[in-house]
Amino acid sequence: MRRSAREGVATIPDVARHAGVSTATAARALGGYGSVSPKTHQRVLVAAATLGYRPNGLARSMITGTTHTLGVVLADIENPFFYRALRGITDTARSRGYGVVLTNTDEDASLEREALTTLLERRVDGLIVCPAEGGDRRHLSDTVDSGLPMVLLDRHVPGLGVDMVGLDNRRAAADATRCLIQHGHTRIAIVTGGREPVLPTPTQRNVPGIQGSSVTTPARAAGYRDAMVEAGLELRPEYLSASGFHRDDAAAATEVLMNLSEPPTAVLAFDSILTLGVLLALRRLGRRCPDDVSVLGFDDAEWAEVVSPPLSVVRQPVYEIGSKACTLLLDRIEGGGRRPSQHRLKGQLIERDSTAAPGTAVHEDAALLAT
Amino acid sequence: MRRSAREGVATIPDVARHAGVSTATAARALGGYGSVSPKTHQRVLVAAATLGYRPNGLARSMITGTTHTLGVVLADIENPFFYRALRGITDTARSRGYGVVLTNTDEDASLEREALTTLLERRVDGLIVCPAEGGDRRHLSDTVDSGLPMVLLDRHVPGLGVDMVGLDNRRAAADATRCLIQHGHTRIAIVTGGREPVLPTPTQRNVPGIQGSSVTTPARAAGYRDAMVEAGLELRPEYLSASGFHRDDAAAATEVLMNLSEPPTAVLAFDSILTLGVLLALRRLGRRCPDDVSVLGFDDAEWAEVVSPPLSVVRQPVYEIGSKACTLLLDRIEGGGRRPSQHRLKGQLIERDSTAAPGTAVHEDAALLAT
DNA sequence: ACCGCGTGTGGTAACGTTCTCAGAAGTTGC
DNA sequence: GCAACTTCTGAGAACGTTACCACACGCGGT
Numbered sequence: 001m002r003r004s005a006r007e008g009v010a011t012i013p014d015v016a017r018h019a020g021v022s023t024a025t026a027a028r029a030l031g032g033y034g035s036v037s038p039k040t041h042q043r044v045l046v047a048a049a050t051l052g053y054r055p056n057g058l059a060r061s062m063i064t065g066t067t068h069t070l071g072v073v074l075a076d077i078e079n080p081f082f083y084r085a086l087r088g089i090t091d092t093a094r095s096r097g098y099g100v101v102l103t104n105t106d107e108d109a110s111l112e113r114e115a116l117t118t119l120l121e122r123r124v125d126g127l128i129v130c131p132a133e134g135g136d137r138r139h140l141s142d143t144v145d146s147g148l149p150m151v152l153l154d155r156h157v158p159g160l161g162v163d164m165v166g167l168d169n170r171r172a173a174a175d176a177t178r179c180l181i182q183h184g185h186t187r188i189a190i191v192t193g194g195r196e197p198v199l200p201t202p203t204q205r206n207v208p209g210i211q212g213s214s215v216t217t218p219a220r221a222a223g224y225r226d227a228m229v230e231a232g233l234e235l236r237p238e239y240l241s242a243s244g245f246h247r248d249d250a251a252a253a254t255e256v257l258m259n260l261s262e263p264p265t266a267v268l269a270f271d272s273i274l275t276l277g278v279l280l281a282l283r284r285l286g287r288r289c290p291d292d293v294s295v296l297g298f299d300d301a302e303w304a305e306v307v308s309p310p311l312s313v314v315r316q317p318v319y320e321i322g323s324k325a326c327t328l329l330l331d332r333i334e335g336g337g338r339r340p341s342q343h344r345l346k347g348q349l350i351e352r353d354s355t356a357a358p359g360t361a362v363h364e365d366a367a368l369l370a371t
Numbered sequence: 372m373r374r375s376a377r378e379g380v381a382t383i384p385d386v387a388r389h390a391g392v393s394t395a396t397a398a399r400a401l402g403g404y405g406s407v408s409p410k411t412h413q414r415v416l417v418a419a420a421t422l423g424y425r426p427n428g429l430a431r432s433m434i435t436g437t438t439h440t441l442g443v444v445l446a447d448i449e450n451p452f453f454y455r456a457l458r459g460i461t462d463t464a465r466s467r468g469y470g471v472v473l474t475n476t477d478e479d480a481s482l483e484r485e486a487l488t489t490l491l492e493r494r495v496d497g498l499i500v501c502p503a504e505g506g507d508r509r510h511l512s513d514t515v516d517s518g519l520p521m522v523l524l525d526r527h528v529p530g531l532g533v534d535m536v537g538l539d540n541r542r543a544a545a546d547a548t549r550c551l552i553q554h555g556h557t558r559i560a561i562v563t564g565g566r567e568p569v570l571p572t573p574t575q576r577n578v579p580g581i582q583g584s585s586v587t588t589p590a591r592a593a594g595y596r597d598a599m600v601e602a603g604l605e606l607r608p609e610y611l612s613a614s615g616f617h618r619d620d621a622a623a624a625t626e627v628l629m630n631l632s633e634p635p636t637a638v639l640a641f642d643s644i645l646t647l648g649v650l651l652a653l654r655r656l657g658r659r660c661p662d663d664v665s666v667l668g669f670d671d672a673e674w675a676e677v678v679s680p681p682l683s684v685v686r687q688p689v690y691e692i693g694s695k696a697c698t699l700l701l702d703r704i705e706g707g708g709r710r711p712s713q714h715r716l717k718g719q720l721i722e723r724d725s726t727a728a729p730g731t732a733v734h735e736d737a738a739l740l741a742t
Numbered sequence: 743a744c745c746g747c748g749t750g751t752g753g754t755a756a757c758g759t760t761c762t763c764a765g766a767a768g769t770t771g772c
Numbered sequence: 773g774c775a776a777c778t779t780c781t782g783a784g785a786a787c788g789t790t791a792c793c794a795c796a797c798g799c800g801g802t
Contacts, residue, residue, distance in 0.1 A: 011788055021750045027790065034791095035749060052517075057492040058438070059788035060431050065428070069472075069493070077461070078673075083454045090448070090475055094751045099438075099489060102473045110383055118470060119429040122440070138553075146423075247673060279677045301674070302618060306650045308679025382758055393782045405761095406779060433787045473750065715755035745802085755775075756791075762784090 027104050030055065061107050061123065067166045069099045070329065071119035073129040074153075076245070077106050077146035080272050080301045081132070081318055085153060088322025089128060095290050098125070107245060109135025116143055122176040127327045130154050133194055133217065146300050151329040153321065155216045156342065163332070165343045167316050169216050172193035172347030173176025173223025174267070176296050176314050179349055180266045185294060189239035189264035191250050193274050195256045200293075216240075220270055220298075239264055245312050251284075258285055258293075265293060265358035272313075279307065290356035300350060308350035354362035390418035401426065432494065440470045441700065442490035444500040445524075446478050446618070451672045452689055453501070456524060459693025460499060467701050469496070472491070478616060480506025481676055497700045501525050504565055504588065520703040522696045526587045527713065534715045536696040538687050543718030544594025545601075547637035547667050547685050550720060551637045552602045555728045558667060560610035560628050562621050563593050564587050564645050569705070588613075591669075605713055610635055621648025622655075624654050628655055629650035629664075637663060638730035643670035650678065661727035664740050671721060681723035688716050709734075 016026035021040055028034035029044035030053070036044075047053075062069045070093055075081045092102050101124060103115040109132045116139050117128065131140060140187055144150055144162055152164035180188050194217040221240070228235055236356040241257055243249035250269065254277065257264055269275040275297030282289055289295050289309055297304070300315035324343060332338070392411055401403035401413035401424070407415070418424075432438045432549035441464055442506065445453045462473050474486040481502045487510050490498065496518040502511060508528055515521055515533055523535035551559050563590040594612070600605055612628055614620035625648060627637055640646040646668030653660055660666050660680055667677075671686035695714060703709070724735060 005744055013788080014792095021789095024754090024790090025750085026796095028751090031790075035751090037750060040750085056433075056494065056788050058494055060432050060758090060790075061635050062427075062429050062433065062759095062788080063790045065757085077448075077454050078458055083448050086473075087449055089477070090473060094474070099472050099474070099493065102461060102471050103459075103465070103470070104458065118428075121426055121428060122470065225575070268587055273673070276673060276677055284679070287603075302644070302647060303672070303678060306647055306678050307674060308677070345589035384758080385762095394758095395760090395782055395784090396780085398758095401780090402760075406781095408780060411780085427758050430787090431760075433789095434757080434760040437786085743802105745800105747799090747801105748778090749797085751794100751796080753794085754792085755790090757786090757787105761786075763779105766781075766782090767779080769776100771776080 010053040011056070012047075012053075014042060015048045015051055015053050015104065018051055048363075052118050060347045066125055067123050069113075069122065069124045070096055070099060070326070071101050071103070071122070071124040073103050073105060073112060073119070073127065075117050075130055077102070077103055077104055080102045081154065081243075081299050081316065084149045084318040085322030085325070088319040088324075089326045092323045092326040092330070094136075098330065105132050107132045113139040116140075120146070120148070122343075124148075128153055128325050128329055131157055131213070137214065137283070139284070149324045149329055149332045151332075154323050157215070161340050163325075163343070164338045165321050165328065165330045166216065166345070167321070167347050168344040169219035170223035170226065172298075172314050172316075172349075173220035174227045175223075175349055176228035176268055179232070179312075179351070180230075180268065180294060180296060180355065181227060183266070183294065183355060185266040186233055186265045186267065187236075187239070187262060187358075188224075188228070188233075188266045189241060190221065190222060191253050191257075191267060191269045191274050191278055192240070192242045193245045193250065194242045216218065217270060224268065230315045245273065247273050247277040247280065250274040251281040252277075254281035257284065258287060259284070266355070267293060267295050269295065269297040272297055272301040274303070275313075276301075277303075279311075290354050294356055294358070295354045298347075305352065307354075309354050310354040312349075312351045312353070315348045315350050317348075321345060331348045379459075381419075382427070383424075384416060384514070385460055386419045386422055386424050387650065390414045391420055404728050420623075425632040438494050439468055439494065440472060440495045441697070442472050442486075442493070442495040442498045444474050444483060444486050444490070444498065446476055446501055448473070448475055448502065449644075450616075452525070452687065455689040456693030456696070459695075460697045463694045463697035463701070466478070469701065470533040475543055476503050478503045478507075483508070483741070484510040489629060491517070493520070496517075497521065497704045499696050499700055503647070510536065511640070520700055522703075523697050524535055524692065530637065532711055534696075534699045534711045536692050536699065537587065537716070538692070538718050539715040540590035541594035541597065543669075543685050543687075543720075544591035545598040546594075546671075546718070547639055547718055548595045548598035549555040549637065549664060550683075550722065551601075551667060551726065552598060552604070554637070554665065554726060556620075557604055558607075558610070558633060558635045558729075559595075559604075559637045559639065560612060561600070562624050562638060562640045562645050562649055563592060563611070563613045563629075564616045564641050565613045586643060595602040595639065616642075616644065618644050618648040618651065621645040621653040623648075625649045626656065627651035627652075629658060634664075637726070638664060638666050640668040643668055643672040643675070646670075646672075646682065652683075660727050666725045669718075676723065678725075679740055680725050682720045683726040686719045686721050688719075692716060 011050055012027050015209050016023045026044050027040045029036045030048060035187050072089055082235060093100050105112040112132045128151050130153040144160060150162045152162055154166045156164045238260060239254040241255040262300050269278050278295055282293055296312050298314045300313045304311040304313050383398050384394050385415045397415050400412045401419060443460060448454055458621045464471050476483040483503045501523050501524040511531060515531060521532055521533045525537045527535045609631060612624040614624040638649050640649050649666055651666055657663050665682050669685045671684045674681040675684050
């Protein structure tokens with residue numbers, strides 16, 4: 001009858017006393033394991049209800065060794081790629097009875113390490129990580145070595161030996177670049193977002209196996225290079241623009257590009273936030289898209305269609321990427337060990353109005369003069 | 372020397388053995404409480420490092436009664452309002468040593484109840500909840516009654532007796548409506564996103580104290596009504612459009628509005644996803660903005676400036692709302708009980724190009740004819 | 743009448759930490 | 773030289789659950 005002394009939170013012994021059975025029996029009735037007669041089962045349930053019993057997940061996790069919790073470590077939840085992927089993750093996790101602890105790293109390796117530490121202390125059952133660009137990766141391999149299941153999202157860390165789900169970046173970037181080339185562009189720039197400029201050196205050009213075995217930004221840069229080389233176009237270092245991952249970083253980078261003596265006639269941006277920066281800069285500089293500059297971006301953000309002009313994009317199956325990462329992780333947690341593998345989903349090129357032949361503006365002027 | 376039998380995870384007794392001290396001493400050295408001689412302290416630390424000891428947060432939480440974890444229950448992480456607020460929450464939480472468990476409800480009260488249940492089992496230290504629109508709220512009051520600190524985000528639940536942080540919705544909506552009226556609009560519609568149409572009945576018109584004491588959608592509707600009544604304009608029920616909270620719901624609602632015999636010349640949308648739907652529908656219908664229809668939306672999404680035309684919006688201090696909610700919650704968890712109160716932050720009207728005088732299209736035509 | 747078996751039940755040991763208490767060792771004060 | 777105090781240490785309880793073992797009971801088969 002009397003609840004435990006502390007703040008009125010009923011425990012199994014309390015329920016057992018109230019129902020007149022042993023703790024073991026009450027625990028079996030409430031936990032749904034072992035065997036309990038229907039009569040006592042009912043009695044225990046009633047006692048639990050009247051006492052407002054709530055199972056203590058901590059104690060349960062202590063003994064079962066599983067928390068039914070996943071740790072998710074992302075760069076920045078405000079990026080459409082990440083919040084859509086997160087939606088895929090949380091949905092799948094919930095449908096299989098798991099919760100999600102979220103952490104942002106802002107591409108900071110030390111924040112990432114810190115996040116991993118607290119998640120390990122919390123004894124999460126597994127991790128979904130989008131590793132920060134660059135920096136030391138020791139903490140990642142340490143975590144993997146400790147036996148905690150991990151799945152990498154969007155980016156790959158060679159040699160880590162874990163599952164990874166992401167886009168077939170090299171191919172998608174090559175397709176995107178080809179699209180621009182087919183429109184007649186030869187001066188094509190990329191806005192990569194990485195911290196150091198990604199220079200596709202000639203020596204990398206024909207390294208076999210680099211496809212899919214590299215991290216996102218370099219893989220996309222490689223795809224860009226593939227298409228350029230394939231078309232016999234010149235790779236200009238000044239067209240390989242890397243700033244930060246923020247909108248204004250991309251805007252600044254775009255302004256630099258446009259102030260070149262030979263500015264590019266087309267820009268390929270590596271994610272939707274960067275694309276936003278490119279558009280903003282063009283608008284500020286008074287350059288018209290696609291008349292003066294064609295723009296092609298990664299990620300089909302929800303606003304891509306409404307922007308001016310409607311944006312041509314490489315759509316990633318983002319929700320599916322998140323969902324698949326989660327499924328893979330849960331299967332590994334519950335099932336056991338397959339060999340880790342990379343899952344590269346295909347991108348889809350969606351052409352809207354931001355890509356066109358170069359020099360359209362001139363044509364329009366010509367048309368105007370002709371009247 | 373020998374680690375515990377199970378999967379090679381060292382525990383405090385393991386560390387103690389290795390350092391040649393008792394468990395109690397090792398625990399003190401590692402936990403930084405009680406008093407330990409500098410010499411043994413060092414020895415224990417070394418032992419912990421060589422064994423790769425990781426504290427078990429579950430066991431710690433069991434005994435201390437605190438998990439340093441917050442539960443966050445939102446409608447939809449893909450909505451800019453929510454992911455920006457979430458960013459404010461996670462940042463503040465992390466800076467004060469707390470983690471965050473995230474749950475989406477999709478405005479479904481039963482999912483919300485389910486989420487609350489698992490969060491309670493996980494023994495989170497507090498909750499930040501954006502309650503689902505409508506539905507039974509028993510689970511919320513039960514949770515509050517159980518003594519778990521809670522802060523409401525964006526929406527208010529009268530009588531719940533908890534802190535709440537959000538926008539001064541009524542005032543912001545009134546300001547927004549007034550802006551449209553000043554442009555000369557008289558046929559102004561709202562796209563609210565609620566499930567049932569929000570009809571500001573005449574009886575509510577002058578109820579004192581409704582300001583701030585009501586949930587978001589009705590509060591904004593009330594602000595709209597305030598401004599309309601103030602200007603002596605007619606409130607037409609067919610201009611009060613409520614569908615779902617998704618983009619396509621708003622698009623459908625907009626199409627209905629535009630097919631009225633007397634369509635509105637201005638639309639006020641209650642969040643950025645809805646605004647997107649409105650713009651999309653206008654584009655599909657071939658209506659030009661602001662020439663045919665002015666659009667004003669809540670929330671200054673990152674794309675608002677780049678959309679065509681650049682969007683006039685009511686900006687909410689979203690990050691601050693999330694951050695403040697988290698601060699309030701943590702203060703209550705750590706500090707103790709102030710009286711719960713409502714915190715209403717001011718919105719800011721940002722006019723860009725999507726709002727103009729009605730009938731601009733006619734003017735342009737006239738100008739064209741004049742040449 | 744005995745054994746074997748399945749079902750229901752209770753006692754109790756874990757899980758890994760912190761907390762409480764008691765005592766040992768060293769230090770100070772008279 | 774003894775009491776009083778501080779600093780350090782260790783043994784063991786506690787948190788709330790599940791896992792494990794033992795036992796009582798009823799039942800059918802040899």
